[in-house]
Amino acid sequence: MASVPFHYIDLRAFCYATEDDQRVEDALRAYLPEDAEIERMKSEGHLGDRILILSARVENADEMRHILGRLRELDDIEDLRDELDQRVDDNCSFFVSLDKQAAYRDEIELGDGITLRAKVEAYPAKKDAAVENARKALS
Template sequence: MIHNISYRLIVYGTEDEEKVLEALRNILPGAAPEREEAEGYHGNPITVLRGRITRRRALREFMESFREIFRGRMDELKDRFDDNGNLFLRLDKQEALKGKWQPVEHGDAIHLKIKVEAYPARREVAAENIKGFLE
């Protein structure tokens, strides 16, 4: 159903990195992100965590949870595809820490780019494949 999942999230200086990692792993068990130290807009220190999941078992586990959460909610996903068939989700970090998947619009979130299997790789084909998977 999916080829891979790329993820990115920011740990602000006021956050506990271990808790942010726990939130990430509640969504993507086994995630082992690379760390990059950076500077925020106002000069504050931040850590950027990013990585990619390609293992079939991990992808299958993710999709099982995805199906449980988004079954019957395709209307929330339809505008989150790009022209190449990628599905973009932002999940609230605080809710993820509690084990919940809560889509959000703001940037302080767990950013997921899900490469959906779609031939040809187009928005409509990817959306139709996800819709069929969720039904």
Template sequence: MIHHITLRVLAHATEDVSRVKMTLDFFLSGAGVREESKLIEELEAEGHHGNPITILSVQLKRKADCLGFARFVHEKFSGEDVARLRDEMPERLDDNQVFHLRFDKQAAYLQQVKFTDSSDAITAKVKIETYPKNWEKAGAIVEELFG
């Protein structure tokens, strides 16, 4: 099943950090994550050109939170997104059984779930757990949960 999920998004100097937090909260609230699990970490960083960047991240560890996230995302996917996910699953699942997703930050602010290839996105890293470690079984879990 899912071991944990890490969500991460960057707030650039030109963006309101509170609005970017709202994009994460859209996923957390939609997934039914408990308030005590909604602790968003903030890290101040500097971009390549010296511009300030705030890195916002949260890690979901509770089984109910992880399954809630998967269910929420799956319910919000369009048919096109599901087809794309199935096509790209082998590339999105790495050798460490981490499934990588990118969601459109602007769409999330508008309460929508959309895939994106943009680097300005909400990234989700879904760590899949199988014993013993088995990439094919992890892929089947990903398809069951998201596709």
């Protein structure tokens, strides 16, 4: 795949007070290239508990290829491709929720805990074109 049909890919995970922030960062790094930078933002839950938001944005084509390569390791990648019409919105953004516990074990699974959002390149910027470009990128 010479070009990558994405403007950027964002990954985000919440680290709750009961979780070890280094483990959550390790889970997020399961998808990221080695030198990717992770931002940390502190927040507070409804009852005053600490929530740390870990996020990374990748805009470089090689780094996006790395993340897409990890996504292609999904056992149910065919299901993901079949669901692209529901996973790409009218703004050409592609969404996937990934299992944070599995990522900590360096396994790639759909689930909860890590959110991937990618802005799909599509000209014209229409959902159908974005779905097709995302399908090609995940093949």
